[in-house]
Amino acid sequence: AQTVTQSQPEMSVQEAETVTLSCTYDTSESNYYLFWYKQPPSRQMILVIRQEAYKQQNATENRFSVNFQKAAKSFSLKISDSQLGDTAMYFCALRGSQGNLIFGKGTKLSVKP
Amino acid sequence: DTAVSQTPKYLVTQMGNDKSIKCEQNLGHDTMYWYKQDSKKFLKIMFSYNNKELIINETVPNRFSPKSPDKAHLNLHINSLELGDSAVYFCASSLLGQGARGNTIYFGEGSWLTVV
Numbered sequence: 063a064q065t066v067t068q069s070q071p072e073m074s075v076q077e078a079e080t081v082t083l084s085c086t087y088d089t090s091e092s093n094y095y096l097f098w099y100k101q102p103p104s105r106q107m108i109l110v111i112r113q114e115a116y117k118q119q120n121a122t123e124n125r126f127s128v129n130f131q132k133a134a135k136s137f138s139l140k141i142s143d144s145q146l147g148d149t150a151m152y153f154c155a156l157r158g159s160q161g162n163l164i165f166g167k168g169t170k171l172s173v174k175p
Numbered sequence: 176d177t178a179v180s181q182t183p184k185y186l187v188t189q190m191g192n193d194k195s196i197k198c199e200q201n202l203g204h205d206t207m208y209w210y211k212q213d214s215k216k217f218l219k220i221m222f223s224y225n226n227k228e229l230i231i232n233e234t235v236p237n238r239f240s241p242k243s244p245d246k247a248h249l250n251l252h253i254n255s256l257e258l259g260d261s262a263v264y265f266c267a268s269s270l271l272g273q274g275a276r277g278n279t280i281y282f283g284e285g286s287w288l289t290v291v
Binding site: 153160 | 206265267285
C-alpha cells in the first residue's frame with residue numbers, strides 16, 4: 063500500500079523566518095511523483111511544488127524548496143522568508159500507481175507577524 | 176479562464192434529498208477525479224475516470240454515482256443524502272501516463288455540501 067505521513071499537525075513561524083514541514087511516504091514504485099499542495103482558508107487547492115522521483119536535484123519554486131531523500135522516503139518542504147499569505151494547510155501527496163493523489167493528513171501552518 | 180470548474184460552490188440541503196455536483200475541465204486532460212475532504216480536512220479519492228472509463232472506485236456508498244458524459248466532464252450524483260455526507264467535494268483533472276508536466280493534478284475550487 064502507498065501511504066503518506068505528515069507528523070506535524072500544526073506549526074507556527076514568525077514572518078520572514080524559515081520553516082520546514084516534514085513528510086514521509088511509502089511506495090513500492092520505482093518511478094513516482096511527489097507534491098506539496100497549499101490550502102488557504104478559502105479551501106482552494108494550490109500546487110506549491112512537485113518532484114519527480116528519478117530526479118536527484120531538489121525542486122525549487124521561488125521561496126519554496128524541497129529536501130527529497132529517496133532512500134529515506136522523505137520529502138520535506140522548506141519555506142524561506144515566510145509571509146503572512148503563507149498561512150494555510152499544507153498537504154504532502156504521492157501520485158499513486160493508478161494516477162490519483164494520496165494525501166497526508168496535512169500540517170496547519172500559521173505565520174505570525 | 177477557469178481550468179477546472181465545479182458547480183454549485185455551496186449547497187445546503189435536507190437529509191434524504193438527491194443532489195448533483197457538476198465538474199468541467201478545459202485543460203484537455205484525459206482523467207478526472209472526485210475527492211472528498213471531511214471535517215478533519217482529510218482528503219480522500221472517491222472516483223477516477225480516464226477517457227470516460229471508471230478506473231478508481233473507492234469504498235464509497237452506492238448512493239454516490241459518478242457520470243462522465245465526455246472527457247471534459249465528470250458529475251457526481253448523491254442519492255438519499257445523510258448528515259455524514261457533509262463535506263467539501265473537490266473535482267480534479269490530469270493527464271495520465273504522460274511526462275512530468277502531465278503528472279500534475281489540477282483541482283477545482285471545491286463544492287461545500289451541508290446536509291441538515
